[in-house]
Every structure is written in C-alpha cells, then in structure tokens.
Amino acid sequence: MASRSPLKPNAVILLSGGLDSATVLYWAYQNGYRPACLTVQYGQIHAREIQNAKKIARSLKLPHEICHVPMPWKGSALLDRKIKMPRNRSFNAIGHGIPATYVPARNTILLSLALGWAETLKAKTIFIGAHQLDYSGYPDCRPEYFQALQRAFNKGTKMGRFKIVAPLLKKDKAQIIRLAHRLGVPLQWTWSCYSGGAQPCGTCDSCRLRQAGFEKAGLKDPVQ
Amino acid sequence: MASRSPLKPNAVILLSGGLDSATVLYWAYQNGYRPACLTVQYGQIHAREIQNAKKIARSLKLPHEICHVPMPWKGSALLDRKIKMPRNRSFNAIGHGIPATYVPARNTILLSLALGWAETLKAKTIFIGAHQLDYSGYPDCRPEYFQALQRAFNKGTKMGRFKIVAPLLKKDKAQIIRLAHRLGVPLQWTWSCYSGGAQPCGTCDSCRLRQAGFEKAGLKDPVQ
Numbered sequence: 001m002a003s004r005s006p007l008k009p010n011a012v013i014l015l016s017g018g019l020d021s022a023t024v025l026y027w028a029y030q031n032g033y034r035p036a037c038l039t040v041q042y043g044q045i046h047a048r049e050i051q052n053a054k055k056i057a058r059s060l061k062l063p064h065e066i067c068h069v070p071m072p073w074k075g076s077a078l079l080d081r082k083i084k085m086p087r088n089r090s091f092n093a094i095g096h097g098i099p100a101t102y103v104p105a106r107n108t109i110l111l112s113l114a115l116g117w118a119e120t121l122k123a124k125t126i127f128i129g130a131h132q133l134d135y136s137g138y139p140d141c142r143p144e145y146f147q148a149l150q151r152a153f154n155k156g157t158k159m160g161r162f163k164i165v166a167p168l169l170k171k172d173k174a175q176i177i178r179l180a181h182r183l184g185v186p187l188q189w190t191w192s193c194y195s196g197g198a199q200p201c202g203t204c205d206s207c208r209l210r211q212a213g214f215e216k217a218g219l220k221d222p223v224q
Numbered sequence: 225m226a227s228r229s230p231l232k233p234n235a236v237i238l239l240s241g242g243l244d245s246a247t248v249l250y251w252a253y254q255n256g257y258r259p260a261c262l263t264v265q266y267g268q269i270h271a272r273e274i275q276n277a278k279k280i281a282r283s284l285k286l287p288h289e290i291c292h293v294p295m296p297w298k299g300s301a302l303l304d305r306k307i308k309m310p311r312n313r314s315f316n317a318i319g320h321g322i323p324a325t326y327v328p329a330r331n332t333i334l335l336s337l338a339l340g341w342a343e344t345l346k347a348k349t350i351f352i353g354a355h356q357l358d359y360s361g362y363p364d365c366r367p368e369y370f371q372a373l374q375r376a377f378n379k380g381t382k383m384g385r386f387k388i389v390a391p392l393l394k395k396d397k398a399q400i401i402r403l404a405h406r407l408g409v410p411l412q413w414t415w416s417c418y419s420g421g422a423q424p425c426g427t428c429d430s431c432r433l434r435q436a437g438f439e440k441a442g443l444k445d446p447v448q
Contacts, residue, residue, distance in 0.1 A: 067293070069291070072289040072290075103340075104340045105339040105381060108340075108381075109337060113329075113333060115328070115329040116295060116328045116333055139380050142379065148376035149379075151376070152332070152369065152372035152376045158326055158363055
C-alpha cells in the first residue's frame with residue numbers, strides 16, 4: 001500500500017487512471033467516503049494509465065493496490081495490437097454498436113476483484129466510473145448489468161448488502177469534465193488514450209470523446 | 225497452452241486440481257464437451273493443487289491456462305497462515321456456518337475470469353465443481369447465487385446466452401467419488417488438502433470430507 005488515510009476505508013473504487021474514475025474518486029471523497037483504490041493491470045496496451053492512477057490516489061493520500069491479472073487470452077483491440085483499433089470515427093459511429101475495444105468480461109472481472117477487497121475491508125460500497133457514452137457501446141456499462149451483478153454479489157458473499165455505485169452513469173463527457181473541474185480533480189494526471197504511446201494519439205475513440213468533451217465544456221485539456 | 229485437443233473448445237471449466245473439478249471435467253468430456261481448462265493461482269496456501277490440475281488437463285489433451293491473480297488482500301485461512309484453519313471438526317460442525325476457509329468473492333472472481341476466456345473462445349458453457357457440501361457453508365456455492373451471476377453475465381457481455389453449469393451441485397462427497405470412479409478420473413492426481421504440506425494433513429475440513437466420502441463409497445483413496 002502506497003500510503004494510508006487516517007480513516008479506515010469505507011469503500012473500494014476501481015481507479016483506472018482515466019478521467020472518469022478520477023472524477024468519481026474526488027466526488028466520493030468530497031461526499032465523505034474514504035475509498036481504497038484498486039487499479040488492475042489486465043494486459044491493456046495503455047498500461048501507462050497505471051502510473052497516472054498512482055498519482056491520483058496519492059493526491060488524496062488513499063490506500064492503493066495494483067492487482068496484476070495478465071489475461072492469457074486476447075480478443076480485444078485493447079489487449080492485442082494485431083486487432084485494429086477504431087480511428088477517427090464520427091461521434092455517430094462511436095455511439096452505435098460494440099467496438100473492437102470491448103474487452104470480454106472486463107468490468108465483471110474488475111468489479112469481482114473490488115468485491116473481494118471490499119468484503120475483506122468490510123466496506124459496502126464499490127465505485128466505478130462507467131457512464132452513458134460507454135453504455136451505448138459496452139454491454140458491461142449498462143444500468144441493468146450493474147443491477148444484476150450487485151444482486152449476484154449479495155447472494156455470493158458472507159457480508160452481503162454491497163452497492164455498486166456509478167455516479168457518472170447518466171452524464172456525458174462534457175458534464176463529467178465540468179464536474180471534475182469543479183471538484184478540483186488533477187486533470188493533468190488523467191490519461192484517456194487507448195493507443196499505448198507516450199502522448200495521446202488524438203484519433204482513438206477515447207481521445208476523440210475527450211477532445212469533444214473539453215471543447216463542449218469550454219475548458220482547456222491540460223494533457224494536450 | 226500445454227496441449228491442444230483436435231476439436232475447438234466449446235466450454236471453459238474451472239479446474240482447481242481437486243477431486244470435484246476433475247470429476248466435472250471427465251463428466252463434461254464424456255458428455256461431448258471439449259472444455260478449455262482454467263486454473264487460477266489466487267494466493268492459496270495449497271498451490272500444490274495447480275501441479276495436479278496440469279496432470280489432469282493433460283490426461284485428456286485439453287488446452288489449459290494458469291491465470292495468476294495474486295490478491296493483495298487476505299481475509300481467509302486459505303490465503304493467510306495467521307488465520308486459524310479449522311481442524312478435526314465434526315461433520316455436523318462442518319455443515320453449519322461459514323468457515324474461516326471462505327475466501328471473499330472467490331467464485332465470483334474465478335467465474336468472471338472463466339467468462340472472459342469463454343467469450344473470447346465463443347464458448348457458451350462454464351463448468352464449476354461446486355456441490356452440496358460446499359453450499360451449506362460457502363455462500364458462493366449456492367444455486368441462487370449461480371443463477372444470479374449467470375443473469376449478470378448475460379447482461380454484461382457481447383455474446384450473452386452463457387450457462388454456468390455445476391453438475392455436482394446436489395451430490396454428496398461419496399456420490400461424487402463413485403461417479404469419479406465410474407468415469408475413470410485419475411483420482412491419484414487429485415488434491416484436496418487445504419494445509420499446503422507435501423502430504424494431506426488429514427485434519428482440515430477438506431481432508432475430513434474426502435476421507436469420509438471414500439469410506440462411505442467403499443473405495444480406497446489412492447492419494448493416502
């Protein structure tokens with residue numbers, strides 16, 4: 001554990017190092033939660049985000065664990081450079097269908113790990129940064145999925161009464177960026193690009209949505 | 225991958241190296257499935273079982289992956305030698321309450337990983353060796369938990385229509401051993417002991433249930 005908050009953690013948050021989970025972390029913190037931060041290295045090409053997650057967790061002096069789960073299979077453009085990453089897509093195209101960046105069972109694996117840590121800590125709340133733009137494409141970002149998974153979590157644990165909380169679920173990227181700005185999220189440490197380079201590529205779906213979000217929010221992205 | 229069956233895998237099985245999952249594997253195989261075998265090293269003290277899983281998967285020439293998921297937290301006698309392992313308990317005691325060997329969210333994490341591999345392989349069936357004796361104690365071995373998790377899996381994946389199949393759910397240990405014997409399971413390669421020694425301890429719950437099961441089935445345990 002990197003560092004400890006004086007209070008015992010009362011939640012677990014999936015902290016990727018991206019803009020959304022950093023915003024949820026600051027939102028939770030300012031609403032009285034002291035989340036234990038969990039980052040999962042699952043073989044993503046953009047593992048650079050993990051260094052960002054470290055800085056963000058440290059900024060609030062919260063416990064932080066990095067769990068290494070190298071999946072021995074591929075099947076996603078985020079795991080396998082041989083699978084073509086969508087580039088320069090229109091926002092209409094981004095909003096339809098499940099893209100090649102979908103990682104089979106990713107949120108289920110991540111949330112299960114968060115559940116394991118939460119039960120060990122006796123913390124009942126699990127935060128995740130999923131939101132509207134994701135759930136138009138990724139099946140594991142839809143509200144009915146989170147509801148069903150929460151139900152299974154409560155059937156399959158000793159403690160029960162866990163809640164999966166996704167405070168950004170109904171927000172668009174510009175709304176999230178405005179909220180982040182208001183909460184004082186260190187946006188300069190957030191990382192969105194999928195491509196795995198040292199600088200954001202500017203052409204993957206995640207870069208495109210971030211650019212458009214900052215533009216719509218009328219703010220300057222400190223990462224660019 | 226250790227070796228490949230000539231047929232494409234049409235299921236994923238959680239293969240621990242124990243008696244139950246080995247029996248499910250042979251049952252599935254003889255019912256026409258060609259499962260891809262998934263073993264998870266999650267920090268269990270009895271990691272010796274993983275070598276057994278390798279032999280069992282190899283005996284049917286099936287693909288086998290070992291996924292290393294060292295959980296950075298403890299909270300179970302199976303993960304932490306400082307937590308007291310129950311010893312020499314009566315079968316009445318074993319059948320009541322959740323024991324110290326319960327691992328928070330274990331089956332949820334394991335089944336989520338199996339789901340990730342299954343979706344990558346386009347395989348719809350996920351086998352697990354959970355059974356009646358477990359579900360009297362472990363909440364993540366109960367039928368209502370598996371039903372709820374299957375529902376969440378089907379909400380949260382691109383492919384959907386997954387089935388979690390636990391063929392031993394309603395059997396007791398003696399019935400499982402008789403079935404294993406009939407199916408030709410290499411029982412000499414199965415490992416049940418929780419204690420992490422080179423020989424079975426004979427006193428942990430898992431050893432006790434195995435002994436009683438062989439006795440009731442009227443068979444000799446080749447491991448002892």
